[in-house]
Amino acid sequence: MKLSLLKSSLMSLLLVLQGCGEAPRTSGEDILERCLEAAGGREALSGLHVIHTVDSLSMAGMSGISESWWVREPFTGLNVTELGPVRQEVLIREDSVWTVDRNGHLSPGGIEERDQMELSRMTVFYDYLLNTALASPGADTLLDGVTAVSVTLKDHPNVVFYHSREDWLPVMMRAATMGIEVRSYPGGYTDIDGIMTPSYSVSIIPALGQTMETHNLLTEYNVPVPESIFVLTSGTADWSLEGQGEEYPVRIMGEHLYLDGTVQGQRVNILLDSGAGATVLDSALASRLGLEGTGRLPASGIGGTREFSFARVDEYSAAGAVVRDQTLAVMPLADQFYSATGQRIDLILGYDFLSRFATRIDYGRETITLREPGTSGIPEEGASVLHAERSMGLLSVNAVLEDSVPVRLIVDTGAGGNIHLTPSFFDAHPGFLAGRPTFDTEMEGIGGTDSIAGFRVSTVTLGDYKVPGGLCSSFDGGEILSGFDGILGSGVLSRFAVTMDYDSGLLILQPSSLFETGMPETLTGMGLEIREGMLRVRSVVTGSPAERAGLREGDMLVSVDGAPVSGEDLHGITGLLPDREDVPVVLGIRRGGDETGLELVTGRLVP
Incomplete structure (x- = not known):
């Protein structure tokens, strides 16, 4: 079983969904340059050194808050997300990343957190627009009636921005985190200190059937960073x-x-x-x-x-x-x-x-x-x-x-x-x-x-x-x-x-x-399950000893070489069956209202 909370990665990706400006269809570098100008211009974006955001969240019947701080030099970031009873923190310090999980446990970041760190480094301070070598415009596509040009991050081909050809603002961002695709739709752009900033975003995770709505409560640029903000608040020892x-x-x-x-x-x-x-x-x-x-x-x-x-x-x-x-x-x-x-x-x-x-x-x-x-x-x-x-x-x-x-x-x-x-x-x-x-x-x-x-x-x-x-x-x-x-x-x-x-x-x-x-390796090719206190044949492998013996799905196994068995013997059945090849065993089967004995000769399912 695999349980995946994508909130902190998702929030870092959402943070970079900021605007672009209008231009005729022209070369890739010209498109990126016009996007840069529309987002606020080279001077304004190059002058960004601190970003602070606070967003409200709603997802899966839960609501919460996400707060992020980012500093350009040295590159440092902190995201704290609280959604319902769940709290998660991610801290990035230059080339290292640490997390505090929902139970307050501090640990080094894994693969997805390190990927998030590299992606954030390229996007949070608009480096992918300031340095055109980092991104590549691609083909146009139609999104909800709007013609948009795709912009792919060269070192992260699984991250693609789609900018409207009408106003050059992003209309969608598509990213994949460990194979799970996230589609984010920003909107309600406002001018904050000369930089176009989305006021809300709707993010969809198709494979999981989940939607998260984000509304920006506060965005500040180049404000003083509170002392000791980049410290994870891991819980005290919660175990003995x-x-x-x-x-x-x-x-x-x-x-x-x-x-x-x-x-x-x-x-x-x-x-x-x-x-x-x-x-x-x-x-x-x-x-x-x-x-x-x-x-x-x-x-x-x-x-x-x-x-x-x-x-x-x-x-x-x-x-x-x-x-x-x-x-x-x-x-x-x-x-x-x-x-x-x-x-x-x-x-x-x-x-x-x-x-x-x-x-x-x-x-x-x-x-x-x-x-x-x-x-x-x-x-x-x-x-x-x-x-x-x-x-x-x-x-x-x-x-x-x-x-x-x-x-x-x-x-x-x-x-x-x-x-x-x-x-x-x-x-x-x-x-x-x-x-x-x-x-x-x-x-x-x-x-x-x-x-x-x-x-x-x-x-x-x-x-x-x-x-x-x-x-x-x-x-x-x-x-x-x-x-x-x-x-x-x-x-x-x-x-x-x-x-x-x-x-x-x-x-x-x-x-x-x-x-x-x-x-022990199975030498029969029959799968068993408990049904109404008895052992039912759940599956029979084609070409297996079980199929050759005549077993069918739905048969009830009532004995092995004359020894009665029931649902309580699901695990003990291995000890009753031969553990070597080419050994005959008689299986007592109830099929419909009749009982019969079938001889099964053990053998490998494949050579």
Whole structure:
């Protein structure tokens, strides 16, 4: 599951939507020069040294305020956005960027914040107009009946301004942040100190179905900068860690990690998911605890997009850590995932939790260990240390498939399987599947079910280790994952004791007791789910042992080699099925009102 709040990036982009003037159709440099003159002229724009803005915001049923300060030399910027219960701060100081998330946690900026920094450097003080080498006018286009010329930033081709041919003021700005397109429509231009400034803007995020309205309350140029304004107001320590370095048990079930914890003192079942950009509370549990959600925002993930709200939680705990005064995402979890997992999930531990610690997961020992951030406790023997990039609250690392194909993969403890590759990967490697046997199946995610194609990858290299790639898949992933090649799931991660240190930007791998074997590979080709307390065949892979045995979608599995099974055996079924190829097993099936036995001979889904 991936949760993305685009407000601070969006506000920085909105800030640069300032005017241009009228000119006949002529060369690109002349167009940019006339835009410069219309915005206020070279002298006025070159003389800009400080910008201060305050804007009101409304989005997803929430309202708020955004305030920004910018200084040209040395280049410094601060954006503070408060929207409903959510507060986020971004500080830029020359070549560094820092953020404070909605729960007051201070951390270095990730990929999108650094992109925002570079974009702001070019646009906030109109450098892209003052230096015509930074932008390139392009073709005309028709926008709502207005002919507009496009102006693209050369170093940021995903950022395009559209200026009206009638008055040369911007009528739209289109930008992409980590694959998510934002379209902003400014208007109501006014002259402030000789510089044309929009008084409002409507911004649309098509992929998420969201609209944000911004109204300027104050714009000031070249005013004194308050003392100590460029300081982030991170919260005081909102967590405590008892027994630092102690091991706590986790349960591996269906290639997912579960552990016990509490929310508001109530015992809960937790899914540990480094692929979740936020910690998520089940909506039914929130209701029982009397927590009221605010807003309606989209969460993008495998299978599509779901809506979530925010709720304030006094305290939750897991693995010896207690975290206090948190704003958590809220959406249905327990009922949503029970049929596919057999687990009623009360809480998903994501970025909000994991980023506060150096977290070690030993899949072989089935334990989790937390340490203070920046104290990874790197084992000396057999450890491989990988640089981990952070983006949207997710960690990603470089890997190599089959000794020759470099990939950037999100580290996702919440994803079953080995490696799931995005359309962006196949756009860059169109021949990767040529000659490989494939099969069609499904993957369950936060947004529902996604159809995927399965295939085998011989090896994946992570740092100093090369391990079998095993069964992998291609999946849609949506626009939010378009900046990555894929997801690194538990099938590969289980071969290691994995340490994730967000503060230091490190992923540390050491072989676990599962290093040689990994997790069991499916040898049947049938997908099961719980339906009315029984095991229902949800899917049958074409050409698989399950199809050859005669299984059909909708069959009820009632026994394995004569041993009765029910919905409670969803995870235990693996132990009843053979773990080797070419082994026969009799499956008791109820189809309609009849029961029958089908002999299935185990085998690989693809060579």
